[in-house]
Structure formats: C-alpha cells, structure tokens
Amino acid sequence: MSKNILVTGSSGLIGGIILKHNSKNNLFGLDIVPCSYPSHEISDISNSKKLENIFLENNIEVVVHLAGKTSVSGTWDNLIGNNFDGTANVFEASKNSGVKKVIFASSNHAVGLFENDDPYKQIVSGDYKDVKDYDLIKSNCEVRPDSLYGVSKAFGENIGRYYHETFGIKVACLRIGSVRPVDTPIEGDSHRFFSTWCSHKDISGLIEACINSENIGFNIFYGVSDNKWKIWDISDQQKILDFHPQSNAEIFRT
Numbered sequence: 001m002s003k004n005i006l007v008t009g010s011s012g013l014i015g016g017i018i019l020k021h022n023s024k025n026n027l028f029g030l031d032i033v034p035c036s037y038p039s040h041e042i043s044d045i046s047n048s049k050k051l052e053n054i055f056l057e058n059n060i061e062v063v064v065h066l067a068g069k070t071s072v073s074g075t076w077d078n079l080i081g082n083n084f085d086g087t088a089n090v091f092e093a094s095k096n097s098g099v100k101k102v103i104f105a106s107s108n109h110a111v112g113l114f115e116n117d118d119p120y121k122q123i124v125s126g127d128y129k130d131v132k133d134y135d136l137i138k139s140n141c142e143v144r145p146d147s148l149y150g151v152s153k154a155f156g157e158n159i160g161r162y163y164h165e166t167f168g169i170k171v172a173c174l175r176i177g178s179v180r181p182v183d184t185p186i187e188g189d190s191h192r193f194f195s196t197w198c199s200h201k202d203i204s205g206l207i208e209a210c211i212n213s214e215n216i217g218f219n220i221f222y223g224v225s226d227n228k229w230k231i232w233d234i235s236d237q238q239k240i241l242d243f244h245p246q247s248n249a250e251i252f253r254t
C-alpha cells in the first residue's frame with residue numbers, strides 16, 4: 001500500500017534520486033529551493049512549527065530527512081542551524097504530528113576516523129597489497145567523527161535514538177558512503193570511491209527498504225554498494241531489511 005512520505009532536502013542529489021526511483025509512494029518534498037516533486041513546500045527546517053503543520057496537513061507517515069549542510073569542512077556556524085537545530089526540529093515535529101518513522105541521512109563521516117587505521121587506511125588509498133582478511137566496520141562500532149560535519153551526523157543518530165526510546169518513533173540512520181552525481185566510482189586517480197561508492201539504485205533501494213520494513217526499531221545501516229573493497233558491514237541490511245545492494249564498484253576498474 002502506498003504511504004505518504006515527506007523528503008526534506010528534496011531538491012538535492014539524493015532527493016532527486018528518490019523521486020526518479022519511486023515506485024508507489026506519495027512523495028512530498030521540502031527544501032529551501034524549488035524541486036521537481038509534484039507536491040512540495042519551500043521551507044527551512046529551522047522552522048519547527050511550520051514543519052509540524054506541513055506534516056499534519058499532508059498526513060505524513062514517514063519522513064526521509066536529507067536536508068542539511070553536506071561539506072566535511074563545514075564550520076560550526078553553518079552546521080548549528082542546518083544540521084543540529086534542523087535535525088532536532090525534524091524529530092520534534094515528527095513526534096508532535098504522529099509521524100511513525102524517520103529515516104535520517106547520517107554519514108560515513110560519523111565514523112570516518114577509522115580510516116586513519118590500517119587496514120582501512122590502506123584500502124581507501126588503494127594500497128591493497130598487504131591487506132589480508134579484515135573485519136568490516138560494524139554499525140555498532142565506536143562513533144569516531146572525523147569533522148564537525150561528522151559530529152553533526154553523530155548528533156542526529158543520538159537524538160534519533162532518544163526519540164525512538166522515549167517516544168516510540170521508528171528510526172533508521174543511514175551512514176551513507178559516496179553517492180555521486182555521475183553514478184560511478186571513478187574520479188581521477190582516487191581510490192577511495194572504490195570502497196565507499198553507493199550507486200543510485202542501491203541508495204534508493206535501501207531507502208525504500210527502510211520505508212517498507214516492519215522490522216525497524218532504532219537501526220543504523222551503511223549506505224554503500226556491495227563493493228569488493230568496502231570497509232563497512234552491510235550484513236544487517238540483508239538480515240533486517242531483506243535488502244542486498246546490487247552494484248559493485250570493481251566492475252569500473254580498468
């Protein structure tokens with residue numbers, strides 16, 4: 001059955017991918033700039049009361065929260081309103097308007113400091129020769145943000161946990177790897193995307209699986225394709241969501 005879904009940050013890259021791949025849900029967009037969603041509102045997530053009214057008026061059941069600043073070099077001044085206050089507003093408005101589920105776009109940068117350690121450091125720099133069997137980084141690993149942006153995503157995960165345990169909202173946090181406008185892992189001689197790439201089909205499939213799953217409580221999933229050199233564990237997606245990503249960056253390797 002189709003659901004009423006509100007996507008914050010609908011004018012951005014992933015918002016557009018969701019619209020393109022949507023099969024059956026009623027999508028409603030919200031962004032500070034116009035988007036191509038048939039139904040959308042131009043609004044800022046800094047306005048909590050307005051968010052609540054929009055959720056209520058449109059009988060929103062699930063919020064996919066993508067809006068925010070996306071730069072790893074983001075400063076406190078531009079993250080505080082958009083990523084910290086804005087995310088808190090989305091959860092508070094969801095609680096007040098009876099939204100059942102929030103899917104939060106977290107980021108691999110919430111745990112980015114693992115990439116300072118071998119073998120992950122070797123892998124993301126493409127130095128595979130000494131890498132033997134290795135443990136994938138699990139969703140319940142220590143939180144190790146590599147930037148204030150990563151801290152803002154760790155905050156989003158934590159406030160999500162609070163709203164789940166205290167108010168019963170179902171929350172899925174997606175530690176997204178690298179979703180790129182051009183849907184390949186190729187960028188110059190960089191190797192990192194061969195580990196972190198998430199294809200458009202896989203990110204939209206993961207979000208749709210989270211929307212449809214009855215098994216979400218509070219969960220964290222890595223949003224990454226099934227790349228040969230991935231560093232994050234995606235087995236939870238299969239177990240909890242019955243979803244397995246289809247793409248593998250390695251087929252682009254020349």
Ligand SMILES: NC(=O)c1ccc[n+]([C@@H]2O[C@H](COP(=O)([O-])OP(=O)(O)OC[C@H]3O[C@@H](n4cnc5c(N)ncnc54)[C@H](O)[C@@H]3O)[C@@H](O)[C@H]2O)c1
Binds near residue numbers: 012015046082106
């Ligand atoms: N693309 C990736 O590889 C990637 C990786 C990790 C995490 N993420 C996260 O996924 C989400 C979406 O990423 P994207 O690549 O589509 O980013 P994007 O920059 O293309 O889109 C973000 C959208 O949010 C909107 N926005 C920003 N501040 C807002 C506010 N205060 N109120 C309302 N709208 C606002 C922007 O106008 C923009 O359209 C972001 O939260 C990002 O941090 C993306």
